[in-house]
Amino acid sequence: MTYNIFGARSGGIPDLQMIADVINRAKPDLVALQEVDKNTTRNSKNGDIAKKLAELTGMDYHxxxxxxxxxxxxGDAVLSRLPIKEKQSFNLEVDPTLGGERRSVARILVEKEGKEFYFISTHFDHLSDERNRIKQANDFVAMAKTFNKPMIVGADFNALPASNPMNILRTFFTYGCLNGNCSQYTFSTTNPDRTIDYLIYAPLNAFTPTYYTVYTWANKESDHFPVIATFKLNF
Incomplete structure (x- = not known):
């Protein structure tokens, strides 16, 4: 699952249990979370959101x-029902000619069926000018090429399927959407009109997506719908 949980809203998340309920209903092995606060005043009643969601879902986290x-x-976080063997954090910078917010990359190493792979969460820039997303896409591909295991990435890329940032990502990654058709809208839950949240993977022969959908029933918990996929491990 990948899920932007709307944690950066003014006043924070009013009911973290609602987010946990969505995750618990889906029962994924892995969740990529975006817009995650840790001990901020805007989310003061929730404190460490990743830790709290891990407790509410019975999962480990990073x-x-x-x-x-x-x-x-x-920043970003991941939840895992699988044993986490390694936790790493990275950053994605902005185009200095544009400015904006630094972004994060949360990476864990997990094992399933005796096979190790990385699961990653990230969140690209949201500005209307796409220069930051183009830089972040190029930098993220360069970063991913240094990783020595197959990987699945869940992200809010803030970019449409045929946009320049997504085309850059597709030089290395493959869409998890079945047949590459990412036509199900993921944003917004009040007026769905675009696809900006994705599950992608690399290398091409390491995984086979067998199921991919947007949970449109989760339309009150966040401004993004969660995206769910099932992958067959081929390595």
Whole structure:
């Protein structure tokens, strides 16, 4: 699953249990979370959101900080029902001619069926100008090429399927969407009109997506729908 949980909203997340209920209903092995606060004033009642969601779902977790904000930290996280063998955090910078927010990459190494692979969460820039997303896509591909295991990435890329940033990502990654058809809208839950959240993977022969859908029933918990996929391990 990949899920932007709307944690950066003014006033924070009103009911973290609602987010946990969505995850618990889907029962995924792995969840990529975006817009995750840690001990911020805007999410003061929730505290360490990744840790709390891990407790509410019975999963392990890893949080990666992008920036300091509202007296705490903000970034991306992953939840895992599989044993986590390694946790790593990375950053994606912005185009200096544009400016904006540094972004984070949360990476864990997990094992299933005796096979090790990386599961990653990230969140690209949201500005209308795509220069930051283009830089982040190029930098993320370069980063991923240094990783020595197959990988699945869940992300809010803030980019449409045929956009320049997604075309850059597709030089290395493959869409998890069945037949490459990412036509199900993922944003917004009040007026769905675009696809900006994805599950992608690399290398091509390491995984076979057998199921891919957007959970449109989860339309009150966040401004993004969660995206769910099932992958067959081929390595």
């Amino acid at each position: 949080f990666a900080k992008a920036i300091n904000v509202s007296g705490g930290e903000y």
